[in-house]
Amino acid sequence: MIAQRSLTLSTASPRQRILIVEDDKKMARSLREGFDERGYDVQVASSGEEGFFVVFSFRPDLLVLDLNLPGRGGLEVLRQLREQALDLRILVLTSHNELEERVQGLREGADDYLGKPFAFSELMARVEALLRRGQPTAPSHSLAVADLILDLTLRRAQRSGISLALTDQEFDLLLYLVENRNRAVSREMLARDVWHETSRFTPIDNVIDVQMARLRRKVDEPFETKLLYTVRGVGFSLREPRP
Amino acid sequence: MKRPSSRSIRARLTLWYVAVLALILAVYLGVVFFFQLALLERQMYHDAVQDVETVEALFFFDPSGQLQLQQNYFVHPQNRLLVDRLVEVQNLSGQVLYRSSTLKNLPLDGAQFPSEGTNSFNERTTKLADGSRVFLVSHVHPVEGHPLLIRLGYRLSSLESRMLQFTFVLLLGLPIALIAAAFAGYGIARKALSPLDEMTERAESITSKNLHERLTVENPDDELGRMARVFNHLLGRLERAFAELQRFTADAAHELRTPLASVRTTGELALERNPGADEFRETVSSMLEETIRLNQTIDGLLILARTEARQVGETEELVSLPELVHEILKLLEVVIEERRVSVSEDHDGHPEVPVCADRSFVRAAILNVLHNAIKFSPPGSRLQIAYSSATLESKPAERVCIADSGPGIQAGEHERIFDRFFTSRNPDTQLSSGSGLGLSIAKLAIDRCGGRIFFDKAATEGARCCIDLPVGQCPPEKK
Numbered sequence: 229m230i231a232q233r234s235l236t237l238s239t240a241s242p243r244q245r246i247l248i249v250e251d252d253k254k255m256a257r258s259l260r261e262g263f264d265e266r267g268y269d270v271q272v273a274s275s276g277e278e279g280f281f282v283v284f285s286f287r288p289d290l291l292v293l294d295l296n297l298p299g300r301g302g303l304e305v306l307r308q309l310r311e312q313a314l315d316l317r318i319l320v321l322t323s324h325n326e327l328e329e330r331v332q333g334l335r336e337g338a339d340d341y342l343g344k345p346f347a348f349s350e351l352m353a354r355v356e357a358l359l360r361r362g363q364p365t366a367p368s369h370s371l372a373v374a375d376l377i378l379d380l381t382l383r384r385a386q387r388s389g390i391s392l393a394l395t396d397q398e399f400d401l402l403l404y405l406v407e408n409r410n411r412a413v414s415r416e417m418l419a420r421d422v423w424h425e426t427s428r429f430t431p432i433d434n435v436i437d438v439q440m441a442r443l444r445r446k447v448d449e450p451f452e453t454k455l456l457y458t459v460r461g462v463g464f465s466l467r468e469p470r471p
Numbered sequence: 472m473k474r475p476s477s478r479s480i481r482a483r484l485t486l487w488y489v490a491v492l493a494l495i496l497a498v499y500l501g502v503v504f505f506f507q508l509a510l511l512e513r514q515m516y517h518d519a520v521q522d523v524e525t526v527e528a529l530f531f532f533d534p535s536g537q538l539q540l541q542q543n544y545f546v547h548p549q550n551r552l553l554v555d556r557l558v559e560v561q562n563l564s565g566q567v568l569y570r571s572s573t574l575k576n577l578p579l580d581g582a583q584f585p586s587e588g589t590n591s592f593n594e595r596t597t598k599l600a601d602g603s604r605v606f607l608v609s610h611v612h613p614v615e616g617h618p619l620l621i622r623l624g625y626r627l628s629s630l631e632s633r634m635l636q637f638t639f640v641l642l643l644g645l646p647i648a649l650i651a652a653a654f655a656g657y658g659i660a661r662k663a664l665s666p667l668d669e670m671t672e673r674a675e676s677i678t679s680k681n682l683h684e685r686l687t688v689e690n691p692d693d694e695l696g697r698m699a700r701v702f703n704h705l706l707g708r709l710e711r712a713f714a715e716l717q718r719f720t721a722d723a724a725h726e727l728r729t730p731l732a733s734v735r736t737t738g739e740l741a742l743e744r745n746p747g748a749d750e751f752r753e754t755v756s757s758m759l760e761e762t763i764r765l766n767q768t769i770d771g772l773l774i775l776a777r778t779e780a781r782q783v784g785e786t787e788e789l790v791s792l793p794e795l796v797h798e799i800l801k802l803l804e805v806v807i808e809e810r811r812v813s814v815s816e817d818h819d820g821h822p823e824v825p826v827c828a829d830r831s832f833v834r835a836a837i838l839n840v841l842h843n844a845i846k847f848s849p850p851g852s853r854l855q856i857a858y859s860s861a862t863l864e865s866k867p868a869e870r871v872c873i874a875d876s877g878p879g880i881q882a883g884e885h886e887r888i889f890d891r892f893f894t895s896r897n898p899d900t901q902l903s904s905g906s907g908l909g910l911s912i913a914k915l916a917i918d919r920c921g922g923r924i925f926f927d928k929a930a931t932e933g934a935r936c937c938i939d940l941p942v943g944q945c946p947p948e949k950k
Contacts, residue, residue, distance in 0.1 A: 345766060397805075414763075423802070431842045431909060438805045461759025 247288035249279035276300030295322040310337035405466035414463040488656040771908035789825040826940035832916035847877030874935040889914040
């Protein structure tokens, strides 16, 4: 059966609902607050059984599911939910970053996977990507933030009409930052998604920092409005200037 | 202490041994029985023929025309089986002329068959009317010009009883032999398997506390000795794994305590002082930085543990060192440019030979070493990468050396620099020290590939790190 979504006639999109199934109270509270602030409708369940029932009363669009739950384990909840064939995106969290568990989680029907500890900004990025999935998006050939325009076809960038001479690597980095605008991206995310560095213990933080510094010189320094920021202890962020 | 398995092996061995022996003995007894029977029958025939020849000469017709046997002759046959001679004489027309009293008027094999006894001594076995079995020899012999058929026989009862006795003796010997063999076999099996009992007891007493203990190997070349050796190797591997686990736990506990304490202190102080928003931001940022470091440490430790646990040889392939170095240089390009470090490669006319190793391991190691070298290189300095041949345990190897112009390695730290969480006393390098795991990971990765990594003590200016990797045949399917 497919969950029926209520259609609102207003132009504002209805608040999307997120259910968090997490037994660690502190973690659940932090997640709840984080999602609340970003305008989601959030509920929390602290066990697999509870989560299973809340899914049917609350009808969330997305489920953030901790795999290491007491009682009915996360994998089992995942399996049973998938048997119900609900229109529900599921992102699983686990502290076992073992490939086997990850593969098993994805095989059991999780849409995405995040290992603890994670950066909240990364969780947000994944959640937004999952909620966007399945929604028609107009095919775009360019992205714009303030006066920065990225041409995705020609792989060129310009600010205030001035073309920026970017290397391939710099363009990829800028594109990633633009796609994740207004959100801090960690060095870990950059290493994985931009540098495609799979091994987690390769020291490329230095490389990332230098590359960021160079990008800043080209994208920010010649212009009055700054777009690139360093978020200490988290990573980097490309923010739209506040009007 | 019950040990059913060893006992049952012993019992099973004995049982098999006895069963096979019983089969062999049964066949042997059968052969002996029939051989003895044939021998006795041959003997009887031979004696009977001689007896017939003797008896033939003793027949005569008395005046009344009756056929008589000279009674003054007593046969003393050598064969004790021939004690009751049965004699019947017929003329060729089948009329019975004489019957010995032993026959008690019973016919001896009835009517003649054609040409019976004419050519030689006919032998056969027949039955009397009273049911007793008789061995019979017939022969035609002229007595005083009359050709007569003389039949001479012996009851087989004595032969049969003798064979029965013989069989009885044989069968009585069989179980005695088998019981003796069973005892002997069981004893031998027990003696042969006794080291197994000792090993079992020893193995049962080995726990995680005394993993260093080993089974005693009495004879390393026999089956049990080989098993003990294999078991000892297993214990060795387990001991190493245990030691690694303990080391990991100790390292983790020690290394994680410090940043955790720092996070805690920072947080407590912030709450006590009730700072403003900016200061709070500063506090949280510093706490986050510390958690990132914590995370990197845990990741590093886990990678070390996983690298240690990984089986060698499962992902080996042919790797070109210069190609791999180029790939890493490309990755580090921006840092190299930023520090204005000039990289030179020296092949010295050395032809490139691929090494057989786990590519991801070698990559992690070279990346760590190169990254360090660039990190410690003064701006504008040179970084030299040299390729050459080397030997590893007298086998050919390829060597790549990375020499920087940085502060170098302090005396006495050339070995310890690969230790986990080692931080140099050198004030020039302390500031740029990372998690203290990079070189440990590099060393472990190279060790797992059967290679060697070391810092050249002869390097006068800067540090010179060399990696030797064996040149070898990779399994063809893994190329």
